[in-house]
Amino acid sequence: MDGPVILSVDAVFALACRVLETAGLAAPQAEAVARVIAAAERDGCSNHGLHRLPGCVETVRSGRLAVAAVPDVRDETPALVRVDAGYGYAPLAFERGLPLLADKARHGGVAALVVTNCFHFSALWPEVEALAAEGLAGLALTPSHAWVAPAGGNRGLLGTNPIAFGWPRPDGHPYVFDFATSAVARSDLAHYRNEGRAIPEGWGVDRNGAPTTDAQAALDGAMLTFGGHKGSALATMVELLAGALIGERTSVESMAWDEGLKLAPCHGELILAFDPAVMAGGDAAPGVARAEALFAGFAAQGARLPSQRRYAARARSLADGVAVPRALHDRIAALAG
Ligand code: NDP
Numbered sequence: 001m002d003g004p005v006i007l008s009v010d011a012v013f014a015l016a017c018r019v020l021e022t023a024g025l026a027a028p029q030a031e032a033v034a035r036v037i038a039a040a041e042r043d044g045c046s047n048h049g050l051h052r053l054p055g056c057v058e059t060v061r062s063g064r065l066a067v068a069a070v071p072d073v074r075d076e077t078p079a080l081v082r083v084d085a086g087y088g089y090a091p092l093a094f095e096r097g098l099p100l101l102a103d104k105a106r107h108g109g110v111a112a113l114v115v116t117n118c119f120h121f122s123a124l125w126p127e128v129e130a131l132a133a134e135g136l137a138g139l140a141l142t143p144s145h146a147w148v149a150p151a152g153g154n155r156g157l158l159g160t161n162p163i164a165f166g167w168p169r170p171d172g173h174p175y176v177f178d179f180a181t182s183a184v185a186r187s188d189l190a191h192y193r194n195e196g197r198a199i200p201e202g203w204g205v206d207r208n209g210a211p212t213t214d215a216q217a218a219l220d221g222a223m224l225t226f227g228g229h230k231g232s233a234l235a236t237m238v239e240l241l242a243g244a245l246i247g248e249r250t251s252v253e254s255m256a257w258d259e260g261l262k263l264a265p266c267h268g269e270l271i272l273a274f275d276p277a278v279m280a281g282g283d284a285a286p287g288v289a290r291a292e293a294l295f296a297g298f299a300a301q302g303a304r305l306p307s308q309r310r311y312a313a314r315a316r317s318l319a320d321g322v323a324v325p326r327a328l329h330d331r332i333a334a335l336a337g
Pocket of ligand 1: 124143180
């Protein structure tokens with residue numbers, strides 16, 4: 001019986017909730033994190049799925065995360081919602097701030113949601129997808145820990161700093177991309193290390209700042225950004241907009257604050273929302289048509305849109321369930337008590 005365990009998406013959600021609540025996380029916090037985990041498993045994004053639960057549990061048990069944090073939603077200006085996550089996890093803070101953000105974007109055309117004091121666990125695509133479901137275009141940015149060297153540098157200064165963008169479409173799924181500004185996600189380096197494989201050049205440097213193809217040496221040294229100076233500048237923008245601008249920690253500061261405990265990074269997040277009708281001067285239809293013509297151009301060349309793989313995985317998972325490696329399932333089930 002070595003095959004995977006097949007779980008429905010609802011069962012993944014219930015399992016994740018049970019594990020987090022057993023660890024001591026209050027139900028609203030646990031449910032919001034579990035929604036991200038279940039969505040990630042559903043969409044074939046296992047890097048934010050069940051295998052992250054042991055790390056989430058460690059953060060819960062650390063005593064640093066406020067297990068019963070209730071996000072404080074403040075209507076700060078006509079264009080700005082500020083949510084103090086109160087040292088809880090990020091997903092509940094986002095969920096609580098979303099209705100007011102959407103409302104402000106619909107009235108003003110553009111609005112911002114600033115989240116502060118959150119232990120950040122999440123991919124960002126669920127957030128820009130939630131905005132698209134409200135008919136809004138969106139952009140989400142967050143720093144992380146300073147594992148990434150700037151272009152031309154040789155040691156960690158920037159985070160893996162993901163950027164996600166969503167664009168609502170009239171029929172079907174939104175256009176969404178979401179990626180780290182590092183050449184790869186940090187978990188990919190760990191996979192290569194665990195499998196004893198060499199990493200491609202351009203992913204990392206060792207402790208001395210020398211290019212390396214040894215995954216462990218890159219984990220001990222520093223990761224590199226994608227696209228050389230371009231990724232480096234985008235990662236810096238994330239530090240500035242989702243750190244310095246909103247009065248929150250940069251990746252260097254969040255790493256120092258962690259004091260080597262290797263918990264989820266604790267800092268802020270910036271989410272921007274745009275209403276297509278207001279931005280276009282009252283009528284969204286011409287812009288929507290232009291966007292659809294652009295997307296049709298991809299299909300005409302046989303190119304795929306970002307998230308297409310994810311949406312296909314979603315359809316399969318909803319029909320057939322999610323295959324969870326048995327060893328992972330047993331490890332998680334043990335955490336559920
Ligand atoms: P990937 O490089 O795996 O993919 C990023 C995006 O590119 C996805 O939207 C993907 O769509 C799309 N894509 C991939 N291949 C193609 C293709 N051939 N044509 C068109 N689009 C394509 O992402 P990363 O490894 O950099 O990041 C993974 C996740 O980790 C992200 O969700 C990110 O938010 C998260 N992350 C979170 C951090 C945090 O601190 N919270 C830190 C760093 C990363 P599809 O999914 O359909 O393949």
